[in-house]
Amino acid sequence: MEQQNQPLQDRVILVTGALEGIGRAVAMAAAEAGATVVLSAIDEHELDPVYDAIEAAGHPQPAILPIDPEAATADDYIAVANILGDTFGRLDGLAHCAAFTPYLSRIDDYDAEDWERVLKVNLTAPFMLTQACLPLLRAAPDPSVVFTSDRVGQTGKAYWGAFAAAKFGLEGLMQVLAEETSEAGQIRVNSIDPGVVRCTMRATLYPGEDPMQHPAPESVVEPYLRLLGPAGRGINGQRIQAQPTA
Template sequence: MTDIDLKGRLALVSGASRGIGRALALELARAGAHVIATARTQGALEELDDAIKAAGGTTTLVPMDLMSEDGIEQLGQIVTDRWGKLDIMIANAGALGELTPAAQVKAKTWQNVLGVNLVAPARMIRAFEGPLLSSDAGRAVFISSGAASSRRAFWAPYAAAKSGLDALAQSWAAEHVNSPSLRINVVYPGAMRTRMRAKAFPGEDPNSLPEPAALWPLVAELVGPDCARHGEIVRFEG
């Protein structure tokens, strides 16, 4: 287990109800951070809360659809009013959409995939930049995908959205290249044992893939107060 002390730090994780988001939320709590966990599914968030409490951690649950008109902005104001800062932001929530020829992708799919993977993180930047800058060591991590660069056939919406996410995060990082406290990075998790991966590759043996928690040591490095990396796309090599 990665030895990192996050006691007294506040972390926000989107898409925290399952997969990578759930694993990272649990590890952050185990390391001592208070975790604000957001996801659409109330029941799954409550299961996460039980796991965090069993591990001796604390959490605030925020059932929320990232596509709602002003939910992200309202949460940003709540964080500002209640805590006055945010130490760690992990933009993890993702939507695969349908794997189909680009010419057959419906407008609703484009709106959902771009909305969840790109527009929501952009709104998170607007909502949480202030609280992150109020931290003595603000850390933002965006969970992207190798699909952003592989751009394989039939993956147009997801690949386009993740390519845009990379550009968004690195452009924002460039704005803060001289910041004394804010560090912004992108992570490519690679193939992991998640529901999204199973949907994309239904014939693959999930037992051949690492559990999402295997990503934690890499993310721990990026969210720790001593992290000096900034504006990078970091690939998990597990």
């Protein structure tokens, strides 16, 4: 039984985009909650500081599993799932926190290659990783998949281009998968709109903005932990707001 202060004890949780921002915050919080966290980003060496911070805090030893969402193929994701299966035998939670968009632009001016890159990182990669990991999730007693949504994935806003389109698609993917898994009643599938937080992507898109006006990524981790843990049982196919809407 999970300890009161460690609701993710003995769970294996894969977190994408764990290098910084929401992904790092979720990974650190999940480890503190008792999970064995599998850290994923493009470069495994860049994840060393996150790995070291988890170990220094005395949390369960994490693992590092690099994935390049721009370049990875379906076979690469199957290889990733095989590594997870050989190492852990199951996957209790999958938190999709990786996100990418290079700029804000009118549709008139949006570069076609950038459009494809943004769709691949924010929509196709989560689909392929989730699909590859479904057998491992089904091998867990209480598995959960959490997609990271965005406000522009619910109401389209000018200049958000491919990122908005991808997040709309991610919401559809979440709902479809939630319906497909609902009969078995095993895998829970939901999404979280974290709202605007301080992160590298926000600073890149709004370089003139004071980043301190936005909350830290750590302020939005609670719904991730809730959905990934026993408190999320019975919640399926839902879009959760991490911050109050304006």
